[in-house]
Amino acid sequence: MENKMTIEELIAKGESFKIETSKPRIEYGDDMNIIYQPCSYLKNGDEFTEWVETSKRFIFINFPEDISYNIFEKVSDNVRRQADILKLVGILKSLKNNPDICKPLKANTVSTNITVNQSQMVNLMFVIETIKSEIGEANFNKIKEIYNSQDSTEEKNSKVLDKLKSLGVNVLSSIIANILTNPSIWG
Incomplete structure (x- = not known):
């Protein structure tokens, strides 16, 4: 059974992802103390990965010659901050609001x-x-x-x-x- 998402659903799902940062802490033990550094993480990383792949597929099918696919793919390969997620959602929003194809420039x-x-x-x-x-x-x-x-x-x-x-x-x-x-x- 296919579950085809619309661009609006992809945007809404993308906006739901939040990168959280743990606070640094120290656990004291009898013989040893453990120091935990702050780290960033996605609570639902598996859902995020599925959303990224679904979004790439959506762009590839509906906007096959648009430059947004390459940009989306590049940004999604290295998501480290909330700003990266916002950029991915922004790409989807731009496709929704301006659906005309933007072909890559062929230089000179x-x-x-x-x-x-x-x-x-x-x-x-x-x-x-x-x-x-x-x-x-x-x-x-x-x-x-x-x-x-x-x-x-x-x-x-x-x-x-x-x-x-x-x-x-x-x-x-x-x-x-x-x-x-x-x-x-x-x-």
């Missing part, structure tokens, strides 16, 4: 992508300008016409290659030399 993937694309575009424009300056405007426009034609990709490649070959080995060598000797191509 967009700016890196933009930089790479810009760099590639600059290099491509340099290659195009080099070809245009070596073969002349008229020949460059003829190659553009071939590219814009309705032919298949293989036919276009063949026609462009034939056009470049017709310009001569010296022109092709010059194009390649200009491209390869430009420092911006090599990054």
Whole structure:
């Protein structure tokens, strides 16, 4: 039989947990005295552990991509003070009051992508300008016409290659030399 708790029930249960601290004391004996240091403890630690696991499961099922799961898990692994319990309850309250998913941030993937694309575009424009300056405007426009034609990709490649070959080995060598000797191509 399943006992599914609502977020309100999880919050209420979490608020019921209290970390208590024992007072220091000394027990006097005939031959020996025992000194007890103050310590913090949860009276119902087994219920607390069950509540933590139920809460993690609830967050994982209902908010699978939300950053709160990782935060809840991290805090729940090291509960030592009442403030830690309040933080766990606070996470549940924030999910109740603001149920929109807060996905973890992915650092700088967009700016890196933009930089790479810009760099590639600059290099491509340099290659195009080099070809245009070596073969002349008229020949460059003829190659553009071939590219814009309705032919298949293989036919276009063949026609462009034939056009470049017709310009001569010296022109092709010059194009390649200009491209390869430009420092911006090599990054």
